Amino acid sequence: PQSISGRGRVSRLVSLSWMWFLLSVCQAQRATDDKPNIVLIMADDLGIGDLGCYGNDTIRTPNIDRLAAEGVKLSQHISAASLCTPSRTAFLTGRYPIRSGVCVPTPRLLVPAGLPLNETTFAAVAKKQGYSTALIGKWHQGLNSRYRSDHNHHPYNYGFDYFYGMPFSLFTPCWPDPSRDTELAISCRLWICVQLLAVTALTLTFGKLSCWFRVPWFVILLMILFTFLLCCVWYYSYTSGLYWDCILMREEEITEQPMKAERAGSIMMKEAVSFLERHREEPFLLFYSFLHVHVPCPTMENFIGTSKHGLYGDNVQEMDFFVGKLLDAIDNLGLRNHTVIYFTSDHGGQLESRLGHVQLGGWNGIYKGGKGMGGWEGGIHVPGLLRWPGKLPAGKVIEEPTSLMDIFPTVAALTGGTVPQDRVIDGQNLMPLLQGAVQHSEHEFLFHYCGVYLHAARWNPKDSQAVWKVHYVTPVFQPPGAQACYETKLCECSGEGVRYHDPPLLFDLSRDPSESTPLTGDTEPLYELVIKTVADAVQAHRKTIIPVQLQLGKELNEDRVWLKPCCGVFPFCLCDKEGNTSNLGP
Ligand SMILES: *[C@@H]1O[C@H](CO)[C@@H](O)[C@H](O)[C@H]1NC(C)=O
Ligand SMILES: *[C@@H]1O[C@H](CO)[C@@H](O)[C@H](O)[C@H]1NC(C)=O
Numbered sequence: 001p002q003s004i005s006g007r008g009r010v011s012r013l014v015s016l017s018w019m020w021f022l023l024s025v026c027q028a029q030r031a032t033d034d035k036p037n038i039v040l041i042m043a044d045d046l047g048i049g050d051l052g053c054y055g056n057d058t059i060r061t062p063n064i065d066r067l068a069a070e071g072v073k074l075s076q077h078i079s080a081a082s083l084c085t086p087s088r089t090a091f092l093t094g095r096y097p098i099r100s101g102v103c104v105p106t107p108r109l110l111v112p113a114g115l116p117l118n119e120t121t122f123a124a125v126a127k128k129q130g131y132s133t134a135l136i137g138k139w140h141q142g143l144n145s146r147y148r149s150d151h152n153h154h155p156y157n158y159g160f161d162y163f164y165g166m167p168f169s170l171f172t173p174c175w176p177d178p179s180r181d182t183e184l185a186i187s188c189r190l191w192i193c194v195q196l197l198a199v200t201a202l203t204l205t206f207g208k209l210s211c212w213f214r215v216p217w218f219v220i221l222l223m224i225l226f227t228f229l230l231c232c233v234w235y236y237s238y239t240s241g242l243y244w245d246c247i248l249m250r251e252e253e254i255t256e257q258p259m260k261a262e263r264a265g266s267i268m269m270k271e272a273v274s275f276l277e278r279h280r281e282e283p284f285l286l287f288y289s290f291l292h293v294h295v296p297c298p299t300m301e302n303f304i305g306t307s308k309h310g311l312y313g314d315n316v317q318e319m320d321f322f323v324g325k326l327l328d329a330i331d332n333l334g335l336r337n338h339t340v341i342y343f344t345s346d347h348g349g350q351l352e353s354r355l356g357h358v359q360l361g362g363w364n365g366i367y368k369g370g371k372g373m374g375g376w377e378g379g380i381h382v383p384g385l386l387r388w389p390g391k392l393p394a395g396k397v398i399e400e401p402t403s404l405m406d407i408f409p410t411v412a413a414l415t416g417g418t419v420p421q422d423r424v425i426d427g428q429n430l431m432p433l434l435q436g437a438v439q440h441s442e443h444e445f446l447f448h449y450c451g452v453y454l455h456a457a458r459w460n461p462k463d464s465q466a467v468w469k470v471h472y473v474t475p476v477f478q479p480p481g482a483q484a485c486y487e488t489k490l491c492e493c494s495g496e497g498v499r500y501h502d503p504p505l506l507f508d509l510s511r512d513p514s515e516s517t518p519l520t521g522d523t524e525p526l527y528e529l530v531i532k533t534v535a536d537a538v539q540a541h542r543k544t545i546i547p548v549q550l551q552l553g554k555e556l557n558e559d560r561v562w563l564k565p566c567c568g569v570f571p572f573c574l575c576d577k578e579g580n581t582s583n584l585g586p
């Protein structure tokens with residue numbers, strides 16, 4: 001009996017320590033204050049003036065405003081570029097896009113180039129710390145580089161464990177009128193015709209060779225020629241972009257080609273909620289990269305006509321609705337206090353997007369200029385909200401300069417990781433500033449690029465309220481007298497399309513946030529000092545730039561048929577694997 005009870009005690013001890021082990025493993029894996037969950041939300045082309053919490057009184061954005069009320073609002077949050085791809089590159093890597101060579105002068109689709117594989121993203125940093133990582137939504141950092149499905153630049157190669165969304169970007173052809181469905185039906189029939197013709201031609205050839213039929217060769221040849229012609233006609237009639245660029249992928253599989261843009265938002269949200277549910281027990285990082293509010297602003301029927309600002313306003317309100325869904329999901333899973341949420345826009349609204357006479361691009365509030373305009377404030381001054389209940393003050397506004405590049409080192413700090421030591425990181429960990437441990441941002445200078453060209457720089461001196469902004473190059477607006485590049489649709493970064501300023505233009509944003517009246521030596525006693533100090537800073541910055549291969553040179557960007565993603569048999573790339581997904585209407 002002794003030995004039995006002894007054995008019993010041992011087995012109880014073993015099972016207890018086993019339980020303790022299991023418990024401690026579970027504890028270690030749950031998101032905690034040491035390893036909070038991270039949800040980064042990025043809007044596409046949203047203007048800072050479009051949100052209630054940044055002063056808009058006609059567009060309703062209650063969910064985004066709630067984030068601002070419950071967290072910190074950054075009032076001088078600056079993107080590293082005023083175009084999608086380079087701005088996102090800088091956001092992902094914490095480095096000016098010129099350092100990785102992703103400096104697109106025009107928003108092309110980045111084929112076959114992409115974010116260099118030796119760049120480290122915040123997802124890779126978090127993953128190394130045991131986080132589950134996902135990208136849901138827009139990627140736009142490249143896809144294929146050698147053949148149709150090599151997926152060399154897929155998010156999986158940059159630290160993301162899961163991907164659902166658009167490898168490219170929305171653009172106008174992605175949301176054609178509903179007649180597309182008929183067009184799709186016709187193209188499907190054409191594909192069947194081609195298949196039938198090909199099978200018949202093959203049968204006839206085989207029959208002729210086996211002497212079963214007596215069909216003249218020229219008939220067979222004609223048939224083959226006709227089939228080939230049909231393929232060519234099909235391909236060339238669908239170079240519209242809708243078929244080749246407007247696609248959705250889940251992991252590495254194309255799920256919709258062409259995509260049904262107005263329902264993409266609902267599916268993305270379902271994917272996000274399901275990711276949160278799958279990973280609620282372990283720390284995760286979700287980069288939720290909205291397709292909203294980029295043109296053509298695909299909007300669900302139940303949001304059409306709900307705003308006072310046409311389709312664009314409806315689309316902003318729909319985006320806010322989805323932000324609400326995401327916040328609700330986080331609350332419902334009990335993750336609220338262990339989740340840091342960030343909201344921003346990749347850059348300012350595009351002033352040139354119009355549908356007839358109606359504005360279809362964002363509103364940049366009091367700031368001058370917009371998307372694609374290098375240094376003007378409207379293109380780079382974006383919303384920045386951070387919420388972490390109990391850890392970050394609620395309702396605080398921080399006016400110090402911050403950058404989208406700061407998210408990279410901030411994620412490293414939050415996850416317990418480190419930033420790479422073998423390269424320059426331009427971002428700064430935001431936590432000390434957000435939590436009030438320091439009063440001043442580390443960003444004394446920020447540089448504003450247009451493609452590879454440095455157009456402007458800002459200086460926030462540590463000991464003064466002034467925010468100096470020096471412009472060396474500005475785009476030439478057209479037609480004359482306009483405040484944007486309406487004729488070319490997008491401003492140029494160099495050459496004929498810009499004006500070089502020597503002496504440079506100087507503004508003090510603290511007194512003149514709209515950059516309306518340049519200061520001169522006569523109106524500003526510090527003029528010479530500021531121009532000299534900023535010029536020195538620019539020179540010092542330039543010394544840190546190591547030339548790398550540019551990812552978006554013209555020769556890399558040509559249309560390459562063999563790189564086009566295809567769901568089906570080329571050129572008949574058509575599929576819809578989502579079936580009938582009913583949307584998450586309000
Ligand atoms: C609100 O946003 C709309 C749409 O972008 C814009 O037209 C309007 O001027 C904005 N209102 C304010 C007060 O900023
Ligand atoms: C979350 O944090 C807030 C603020 O510190 C606190 O009041 C609340 O009780 C916390 N909720 C939970 C479920 O821990």
Ligand SMILES: *[C@@H]1O[C@H](CO)[C@@H](O)[C@H](O)[C@H]1NC(C)=O
Nearest residue numbers: 116118119423546547548549
């Ligand atoms: C990545 O590789 C390129 C090409 O070899 C090189 O020029 C660049 O410096 C590398 N970048 C980093 C961050 O190591």
Ligand SMILES: *[C@@H]1O[C@H](CO)[C@@H](O)[C@H](O)[C@H]1NC(C)=O
Nearest residue numbers: 181578579580581582583584
């Ligand atoms: C899709 O499903 C919804 C509800 O489940 C239904 O009302 C609708 O008719 C379906 N649409 C199609 C095209 O099958």
